[in-house]
Amino acid sequence: QVQIQQWGAGRLKPSETLSLTCAVFGGSFSGYFWGWVRQPPEKGLEWIGEINPSEATNYNPSLKSRVTMSVDTSKNQFSLKVTSVTAADTAVYYCARRFPAGNGGGYYMDVWGKGTTVTVSS
Amino acid sequence: QSALTQPPSVSGSPGQSVIISCTGTSSDVGGYDYVSWYQQHPDKAPKLMIYDVSKRPSGVPDRFSGSKSGNTASLTISGLQAEDEADYYCFSYAGSYTLVFGGGTKVTVL
Numbered sequence: 643q644v645q646i647q648q649w650g651a652g653r654l655k656p657s658e659t660l661s662l663t664c665a666v667f668g669g670s671f672s673g674y675f676w677g678w679v680r681q682p683p684e685k686g687l688e689w690i691g692e693i694n695p696s697e698a699t700n701y702n703p704s705l706k707s708r709v710t711m712s713v714d715t716s717k718n719q720f721s722l723k724v725t726s727v728t729a730a731d732t733a734v735y736y737c738a739r740r741f742p743a744g745n746g747g748g749y750y751m752d753v754w755g756k757g758t759t760v761t762v763s764s
Numbered sequence: 765q766s767a768l769t770q771p772p773s774v775s776g777s778p779g780q781s782v783i784i785s786c787t788g789t790s791s792d793v794g795g796y797d798y799v800s801w802y803q804q805h806p807d808k809a810p811k812l813m814i815y816d817v818s819k820r821p822s823g824v825p826d827r828f829s830g831s832k833s834g835n836t837a838s839l840t841i842s843g844l845q846a847e848d849e850a851d852y853y854c855f856s857y858a859g860s861y862t863l864v865f866g867g868g869t870k871v872t873v874l
Contacts, residue, residue: 677863679810679865686767686853686865686866686867686868687802687804687810687853687855687865687868688865689855689862689863689864689865692863700861700862700863701862702765702862703765703862704765736809736810738810741815743798743857747797747798747815747816747819748798748816749796749798749800749856749857749863750798750800750812750815750816750855751800751802751810751812751855752812752815752821754809754810754811755809756809757809
C-alpha cells in the first residue's frame with residue numbers, strides 16, 4: 643500500500659522561501675505525477691502543481707513565477723519550493739499521487755500525505 | 765483559470781439524498797471526462813470518492829455516485845449518514861496540463 647510522508651519548515655518570515663519534501667513508500671514511484679495542493683485556513687483547496695520522475699512539471703499559472711518542483715528518483719522523493727512568501731501563503735500543504743491520464747480517464751489524486759502546516763508571519 | 769463553482773453548503777436528514785453541483789466551462793468540466801470528487805473531514809487530508817466523473821475507488825460506499833451534464837458535474841450522496849458530514853470538493857482537468865478545484869461544499873447531516 644502506497645504511503646506518503648511529508649515534512650518541511652512550518653514557520654517562515656515574509657520574503658523567505660518555503661521548502662517541503664514528500665517521500666513515497668510501498669509502491670511504484672515511476673509512472674505517476676506527484677502533486678502539491680494547499681489549503682489556507684478556513685478556505686478551499688488550491689492546486690499548486692505537479693512533477694513526474696522525468697522532471698516534467700505542470701504549474702498553476704497563478705503561482706508559476708514563484709514555484710519550483712524537483713524530484714529525487716533515487717530516494718522516491720519530490721519537493722516543493724515557493725519563493726518570496728507572504729502571509730497569503732499560510733496554509734496546510736498536501737502532497738499527493740496524481741494518477742496518469744490514459745484510456746479515457748485520469749487526472750485524479752488517489753494517495754495523499756497528511757499535510758504540513760506552514761505559517762508565514764513576521 | 766478560475767475555481768469551479770460549488771454551492772457553499774447543502775444539508776439533509778439521515779437517509780435522504782443530497783446532490784452537490786460543480787459548474788465549470790467547456791474548457792474544464794465540459795471539455796473532459798476528468799472530474800473527480802474528494803471528501804475532507806476537519807483537520808484531515810482529502811479522500812478520493814469519485815474519479816473519471818462516475819467511477820468509485822475500492823472501499824467507497826455505493827451511496828456515492830457521480831455524473832456530468834454539459835459544464836456541470838454532480839456528486840450524489842444517497843442514504844445520507846452521519847459520517848458523510850464533511851466538506852466536498854470537485855476537481856477537473858482544465859486543459860494545457862493544468863488542474864482546478866471547486867470552491868468546496870459543506871454537507872450537514874441534520
